[in-house]
Amino acid sequence: TVIHERPSNPGAGDEDRPIGFGRIQRKEDPRFVRGKGHYLDDIVLPGMLHGAILRAPVAHARLVSIDTTNALAHPKVVTVITGKDLLGLKLAWAPTLSADVQAVLVTDKVRFQGQEVAFVVAEDRYAARDALELIDVEYDVLPPLVDARKALDPDAPVIRDEIEGRTDNRIFDWEIGDKAETEAVFASADVVVSQEIVYPRVHPAPMETCGAVADYEPVEGRLTLYETTQAPHAHRTLYAIVAGIPEHKIRIVSPDIGGGFGNKVGIYPGYILAVVGSIVTGHPVKWVEDRSENLMSTSFARDYIMQGEIAATKEGKILAVRTNVLADHGAFNATAQPTKNPAGFFSIFTGSYDLKAAYCTVTGVYTNKAPGGVAYACSFRVTEAVYLVERLVDILARKLEMDPAELRLKNFIKPEQFPYANKTGWIYDSGNYEPAMRLSMQLAGYDELRREQKEKRARGELMGIGVSFFTETVGAGPRKHFDIVGLGMADGAELRVHPTGKAVVRISVQTQGQGHETTFAQIVAEELGIAPENVDVVHGDTDQTPFGLGTYGSRSTPVSGGAVALVARKVREKAKLIAAAMLETRPEDLEWEKGRWFVKGDPSVGKTIAEIAMGAHGTVALPEGIDGNLDAEVTYDPPNLTFPFGAYICVVDVDPGTGHVKVRRFIAVDDCGTRINPMIIEGQVHGGLTDGVGMALMEIIEFDEAGNCLGGSFMDYLIPTAMEVPDWETGFTVTPSPHHPIGAKGIGESATVGSPPAIVNAVVDALAPFGVTHMDMPCTPARVWAAMQGRARPP
Numbered sequence: 001t002v003i004h005e006r007p008s009n010p011g012a013g014d015e016d017r018p019i020g021f022g023r024i025q026r027k028e029d030p031r032f033v034r035g036k037g038h039y040l041d042d043i044v045l046p047g048m049l050h051g052a053i054l055r056a057p058v059a060h061a062r063l064v065s066i067d068t069t070n071a072l073a074h075p076k077v078v079t080v081i082t083g084k085d086l087l088g089l090k091l092a093w094a095p096t097l098s099a100d101v102q103a104v105l106v107t108d109k110v111r112f113q114g115q116e117v118a119f120v121v122a123e124d125r126y127a128a129r130d131a132l133e134l135i136d137v138e139y140d141v142l143p144p145l146v147d148a149r150k151a152l153d154p155d156a157p158v159i160r161d162e163i164e165g166r167t168d169n170r171i172f173d174w175e176i177g178d179k180a181e182t183e184a185v186f187a188s189a190d191v192v193v194s195q196e197i198v199y200p201r202v203h204p205a206p207m208e209t210c211g212a213v214a215d216y217e218p219v220e221g222r223l224t225l226y227e228t229t230q231a232p233h234a235h236r237t238l239y240a241i242v243a244g245i246p247e248h249k250i251r252i253v254s255p256d257i258g259g260g261f262g263n264k265v266g267i268y269p270g271y272i273l274a275v276v277g278s279i280v281t282g283h284p285v286k287w288v289e290d291r292s293e294n295l296m297s298t299s300f301a302r303d304y305i306m307q308g309e310i311a312a313t314k315e316g317k318i319l320a321v322r323t324n325v326l327a328d329h330g331a332f333n334a335t336a337q338p339t340k341n342p343a344g345f346f347s348i349f350t351g352s353y354d355l356k357a358a359y360c361t362v363t364g365v366y367t368n369k370a371p372g373g374v375a376y377a378c379s380f381r382v383t384e385a386v387y388l389v390e391r392l393v394d395i396l397a398r399k400l401e402m403d404p405a406e407l408r409l410k411n412f413i414k415p416e417q418f419p420y421a422n423k424t425g426w427i428y429d430s431g432n433y434e435p436a437m438r439l440s441m442q443l444a445g446y447d448e449l450r451r452e453q454k455e456k457r458a459r460g461e462l463m464g465i466g467v468s469f470f471t472e473t474v475g476a477g478p479r480k481h482f483d484i485v486g487l488g489m490a491d492g493a494e495l496r497v498h499p500t501g502k503a504v505v506r507i508s509v510q511t512q513g514q515g516h517e518t519t520f521a522q523i524v525a526e527e528l529g530i531a532p533e534n535v536d537v538v539h540g541d542t543d544q545t546p547f548g549l550g551t552y553g554s555r556s557t558p559v560s561g562g563a564v565a566l567v568a569r570k571v572r573e574k575a576k577l578i579a580a581a582m583l584e585t586r587p588e589d590l591e592w593e594k595g596r597w598f599v600k601g602d603p604s605v606g607k608t609i610a611e612i613a614m615g616a617h618g619t620v621a622l623p624e625g626i627d628g629n630l631d632a633e634v635t636y637d638p639p640n641l642t643f644p645f646g647a648y649i650c651v652v653d654v655d656p657g658t659g660h661v662k663v664r665r666f667i668a669v670d671d672c673g674t675r676i677n678p679m680i681i682e683g684q685v686h687g688g689l690t691d692g693v694g695m696a697l698m699e700i701i702e703f704d705e706a707g708n709c710l711g712g713s714f715m716d717y718l719i720p721t722a723m724e725v726p727d728w729e730t731g732f733t734v735t736p737s738p739h740h741p742i743g744a745k746g747i748g749e750s751a752t753v754g755s756p757p758a759i760v761n762a763v764v765d766a767l768a769p770f771g772v773t774h775m776d777m778p779c780t781p782a783r784v785w786a787a788m789q790g791r792a793r794p795p
């Protein structure tokens with residue numbers, strides 16, 4: 001492990017322009033900062049029509065009738081599609097990414113507020129929206145189920161009564177770990193603490209909402225679908241299966257994406273409706289949702305009610321963790337996650353500690369809420385896992401009257417234990433936790449902060465210091481263990497070096513702001529020794545890129561990054577054979593230096609990659625079996641996931657009069673192994689920390705008793721701005737992944753995973769003088785104030 005300290009925000013004007021890894025400015029930014037990005041809504045096709053969705057005003061209701069006569073009479077309306085029409089096309093229900101089905105349009109029953117009821121196609125967006133109000137729908141309102149805790153009551157309404165034989169709302173029961181062993185460890189432990197910990201429903205709320213432009217060409221039967229998607233290839237295969245259009249006649253194009261955060265993994269009814277609209281009308285159809293539609297109907301995140309328990313010796317040796325989880329999946333099980341993992345990667349709730357035992361059960365239930373569940377930079381629910389264990393460790397520290405940082409240091413998995421097999425079946429690839437923790441404490445001035453807190457407490461001021469330490473599991477596959485609807489999780493890469501030495505690399509993952517056009521070019525640059533500006537990265541178009549599973553779970557660098565490194569190495573090896581032919585020598589007599597093969601012992605005689613590329617395409621006599629190009633392709637199936645980690649410290653001040661929480665400082669030390677572009681990594685961390693402040697203090701999607709969504713606009717669903725966040729203080733350690741081609745681990749979700757527990761731990765620490773040991777997110781002024789009065793909730 002190498003430990004570095006780098007001042008955060010080193011500022012622009014960083015002239016460091018290495019060939020390969022390093023702090024280079026993003027290649028995509030000139031087009032974004034000049035307003036030349038090309039987003040979905042920028043797409044305009046000749047003859048294009050516009051779709052709008054009529055949505056259910058209630059959460060649970062039998063559909064009695066729909067009358068579209070008046071809407072169809074609108075002069076600009078071209079067609080109106082209802083669930084009945086889709087039944088005729090066998091498209092009323094579509095498979096989800098979790099082996100369930102979801103209604104594209106309601107045929108029988110409304111199951112959440114905002115559900116899709118009818119689709120209007122008109123000449124312009126305004127007409128389409130106006131016509132929604134001309135549709136008459138009669139509903140027979142049913143009692144809604146909004147409280148997951150009541151989902152399994154015998155008298156609970158059965159939400160999915162369209163499934164034959166279904167009499168309850170249970171989706172799955174899942175368990176992992178050794179129950180008996182864990183019970184035995186708990187029974188013999190000196191100290192056990194228990195806590196119900198709720199991770200509320202939140203929403204990724206990307207800046208750009210979801211949308212699609214469908215262009216069906218009937219003569220050749222070709223579908224071009226422009227979509228806001230994080231996974232173009234997986235979508236194409238699913239459309240082929242669902243719509244029966246041959247896969248080679250479907251082209252998915254994912255243009256510039258204005259943020260995804262897991263919101264753009266699934267296939268939404270609106271996408272399918274745009275396709276149906278195009279087939280029915282013979283015109284391209286655009287559908288773009290508005291902000292409320294995005295917040296109310298697309299993939300939410302979390303909604304886990306966790307009963308947690310932690311066992312330890314009285315000296316503070318943590319022995320075991322166990323938990324029962326009630327998972328609210330909404331009306332359809334549409335979470336985007338590997339097939340074998342109904343609770344995602346939640347089983348990493350064992351955290352960064354060397355436990356003797358661990359056990360968990362997760363029960364998934366249907367409620368009258370929007371479907372989803374795996375989104376918002378969650379690393380497949382590592383967010384919930386880390387929040388659970390890091391809250392429990394803090395509650396334990398309080399009980400034992402130990403410093404929370406010391407308690408963690410005492411229990412970390414030791415460097416010599418890696419690769420480490422945890423109690424729920426993960427093999428942590430590499431880690432060195434103590435230096436990261438110590439570095440964050442040093443950057444924070446931890447002891448000094450504790451002294452300051454003591455003084456302030458004596459004066460009645462409320463200052464809190466929160467610590468969290470996390471280990472993530474990111475970068476799925478391998479394909480033998482992980483698939484999405486049967487598609488194994490591996491990724492392809494194709495690299496072409498053109499005659500003049502300029503290269504194009506084609507990848508199957510999708511950038512939504514993470515800077516792949518820069519970092520993937522840097523990987524090629526590092527391996528081939530050519531400048532990153534001479535490498536173009538192509539993604540987001542199934543006609544232009546090799547098959548692969550797409551971007552989520554921070555898998556781009558761990559999987560696709562591996563593919564890109566390996567394809568570049570393949571080109572380098574091919575270049576060696578061609579160079580040998582050009583130099584009339586044997587390949588084994590050549591040596592590599594960045595960018596060039598040269599003759600051992602005679603460095604002046606050599607060929608650069610550009611010269612070799614020209615040679616390959618020129619008239620040089622090539623060795624047997626070598627094609628006349630400098631191209632290669634690979635599909636990379638990673639042997640394991642990668643396990644990045646980090647140590648976070650948060651300092652808050654709480655206003656004793658109002659309960660308002662101010663995040664005064666936040667120190668984040670991250671370890672994502674080999675760092676490709678430190679500036680991009682810092683950007684990812686800053687963004688994730690901001691997400692954390694949002695979730696810990698502001699964001700929640702709640703429902704009233706009637707099933708009305710209370711977070712359907714940015715007036716109600718509060719997201720943080722620059723005003724609510726401090727200047728982030730970042731540091732890092734480097735513990736490479738032993739199995740990844742360049743030693744890199746993912747970073748895209750680390751800060752979102754690690755920061756909420758640090759902030760809540762800080763708030764609870766600030767409230768210690770009131771005897772508060774836990775409070776649920778978001779720690780809004782009203783809730784903090786209630787906690788100070790000894791109440792669980794504001795009145």
Ligand code: MCN
Nearest residue numbers: 260261377513519552553554555556557676677746747748
């Ligand atoms: N990187 C690096 N060195 C490493 C690891 C990563 O330089 N050791 C760089 C990568 O090359 C890439 C970026 O950091 O440019 C993030 O890489 P990675 O961790 O592989 O994550 P992904 O690219 O797969 O991005 C997905 C992740 C997820 S799942 C969510 S959710 C999220 C996140 O990224 N959504 C985002 N960060 C986001 N950032 C933006 N701006 N927008 C989103 O929608």
Ligand code: CUM
Nearest residue numbers: 262377378552553
């Ligand atoms: Cu869980 S959000 Mo990201 O994995 O796309």
